[in-house]
Amino acid sequence: MGNRSSLLLREEEIAEIQAETGFTPNQIERLYSRFTFLDRGDCGTLSRADFLRIPELAINPLGERIVQAFFKDETAGDRVNFRQFMAVLACFRPIKHTTDNPLNSRENKLKFAFKMYDLDNDDMISRDELLAVLHMMVGANISEEQLTSIAERTILEADISGNQKISFEEFCKALERTDVEQKMSIRFLN
Numbered sequence: 001m002g003n004r005s006s007l008l009l010r011e012e013e014i015a016e017i018q019a020e021t022g023f024t025p026n027q028i029e030r031l032y033s034r035f036t037f038l039d040r041g042d043c044g045t046l047s048r049a050d051f052l053r054i055p056e057l058a059i060n061p062l063g064e065r066i067v068q069a070f071f072k073d074e075t076a077g078d079r080v081n082f083r084q085f086m087a088v089l090a091c092f093r094p095i096k097h098t099t100d101n102p103l104n105s106r107e108n109k110l111k112f113a114f115k116m117y118d119l120d121n122d123d124m125i126s127r128d129e130l131l132a133v134l135h136m137m138v139g140a141n142i143s144e145e146q147l148t149s150i151a152e153r154t155i156l157e158a159d160i161s162g163n164q165k166i167s168f169e170e171f172c173k174a175l176e177r178t179d180v181e182q183k184m185s186i187r188f189l190n
């Protein structure tokens, strides 16, 4: 613990992460140095507080939701190791047809977006969850009534089964004509 040299990335590990995520070794090393920079305790894992020290996340209205996504599924605990960190970042990697990788597929990007809305993890987006996320995104710029009406209309349009909630299938259907590949891609390293 606390020894930097023990935290160096091994060649095999880089190769494995490359195969898993599609990032190049150069990108992996640069992201690793960011990771270790955020890892204040030098323990090889990041906490939620570590993530919120990323300025872009701290000021993003959805920052906490994005951070939360790092702690879902892949991890049972409340800390994220470098491999898990990379797997989530890989979801946001822009899709290039030459280097296809399941982690940044359209479906995976949709899953990630869906999880941001599904605050209680019951695999359904309710009107209140939609409203809560809309609140985070627009802040106080839009009146409560307008937001409620947007949330209700969205549910009405997307809800095929008639249970007043949006399932993942309905979510995908609603976004059928949306360029998710483009919208859910972030270039971390330019």
Ligand SMILES: [Ca+2]
Pocket: 117, 118, 119, 120, 121, 122, 123, 124, 125, 126, 129
């Ligand atoms: Ca839910």
